[in-house]
Amino acid sequence: MNADGTGLKQLTFNKPRDFNTAFSPNGRRIVFDGDRDGKHEIYSMKADGSDQKRLTTNNAYDGDPVYSPEGSKIAFVSDRDGDLEIYTMNVDGTNQKNQSKNDAKDLDPAWSPGGGFIAFASDRFSDNLEIYSMISSSGYAGYPAERLTHHNADDLAPNWSPDGSDIAFTSFRPGNAEVYKMDRHGNDPTNVSESASYDQSPAFSPDGKKITFTSYRDGKYQIYKMSESGTNQVRISHGGGQDLWSDWGVSPQ
Ligand SMILES: [Ca+2]
Ligand SMILES: [Ca+2]
Ligand SMILES: [Ca+2]
Ligand SMILES: [Ca+2]
Numbered sequence: 001m002n003a004d005g006t007g008l009k010q011l012t013f014n015k016p017r018d019f020n021t022a023f024s025p026n027g028r029r030i031v032f033d034g035d036r037d038g039k040h041e042i043y044s045m046k047a048d049g050s051d052q053k054r055l056t057t058n059n060a061y062d063g064d065p066v067y068s069p070e071g072s073k074i075a076f077v078s079d080r081d082g083d084l085e086i087y088t089m090n091v092d093g094t095n096q097k098n099q100s101k102n103d104a105k106d107l108d109p110a111w112s113p114g115g116g117f118i119a120f121a122s123d124r125f126s127d128n129l130e131i132y133s134m135i136s137s138s139g140y141a142g143y144p145a146e147r148l149t150h151h152n153a154d155d156l157a158p159n160w161s162p163d164g165s166d167i168a169f170t171s172f173r174p175g176n177a178e179v180y181k182m183d184r185h186g187n188d189p190t191n192v193s194e195s196a197s198y199d200q201s202p203a204f205s206p207d208g209k210k211i212t213f214t215s216y217r218d219g220k221y222q223i224y225k226m227s228e229s230g231t232n233q234v235r236i237s238h239g240g241g242q243d244l245w246s247d248w249g250v251s252p253q
Contacts, residue, residue, distance in 0.1 A: 020064050023047070024091075025071040031055075031091075033063035033076075042076055044091065055093035064108065067091070068115050068136070075099075075109035075118055075136075086120050088136065099134065100145075108157050111136065112184075113164045119148070121156035121169075129154040131169055133184065148186030160184070161204045161228070168192070168202035168211055168228075179213045181228065192230040204228065212236070 021032040031044045040061045045052040056062035060080035067074055068088075075088050086100040086109045100106035104124035111118055118136045121129045125147065134145035149155040153172040160167055164184060171180040171189070179193035179202040193199035197217035204211055205225075212225045215235075223237035 022066045024067045025069055029091075031065040031067060031074055033065060042074070042093075044074075053093070055089065055091075056096070062087075066109060066111060068111050069113055070115055073115075075111060077107050077109065086118060086134075088118075099136070105129070110158045110160060110167075112160050113162055119158035119160065119167055120145075121154075121158065126152070128152055129156045131155050131158050131167065131186070133167075146185070148182065148184075149189065150186075151189075155180070157201050159203045162206055162208045166204075166228075168204060170200040170202065179211060179230075181211075192228070193226070193233070194230060195233075199224075 019033050021030055023030055028047055029044050030047055031042065033040060033042050039059050040063055041057065042055045042062050042065045043052055044055060058080050060078055062076060062078045065074050065076040072091060073088050074091055075086060077084055078087050081098060083103055084105045084107050085098050085102070086106050087096055088099055089096040099118065100120065102122065102124050104122050106120055106122045108121040109118050110120065116136055117133050119131060119133045122132050123129050130147055130149045132145040132147050148167065151173055155169055155171045157170040158167045159169070166181055166183055168179060168181045170177055174191065176196060177198040177200040178191045179199050180189050181192050182189040192211065193213060195215065195217055197215055199213055199215045202211045202213045209228055210225050211228050212223055214221050215224050218235065222235050224233055224235050226233040
């Protein structure tokens, strides 16, 4: 979909439906998860929908895939070891590795722009979700994750600004979902969306000046954009169904 809301194409037609999707950095491929065989797996395909490949093969949940910034790896979530963990793998599905190794829920992986860190949500030290950041290649081996949020409401779905200085995320602090923003070490968490409805799943624009997010403010989930400070909130999707996903896809080159 283009930033003005035009150009939305349905690329997959399997039932049950496919869920999370993310573009590769060069825009040529899309990685996504789906429940086609009842085993919730991760797939990739060319941006035109051809050349579909299955990347995971096990009975556990594998989902929420995202490409690393240089395009050689994919981070994703799996509960194959009994609880949700952040994994990484090569783009062809080889070398699948548990990076979070923690008994708690670990979910919502987001690569830093340089690829050195993965931000994620976890309830490892609390009874609610907080946002953490770990070194992407060795998140557990002597490099404990840095805790970025401290609040008794759920904080989840982190997304880095293009220059790596800020992280936008979803927070339930005011009693409903809001888009928040903080610096990469968790300083100055600020409610950016400030609306009484559910506002969630933020993603920065490539120039860092805008944030897209999904909101229920018009009676169903649609995609909106706003400035990174929360001004000029505008709806950009007009689908008849629920638009739950917001991301800045790159046009194929
Ligand atoms: Ca699976
Ligand atoms: Ca875990
Ligand atoms: Ca929290
Ligand atoms: Ca809200």
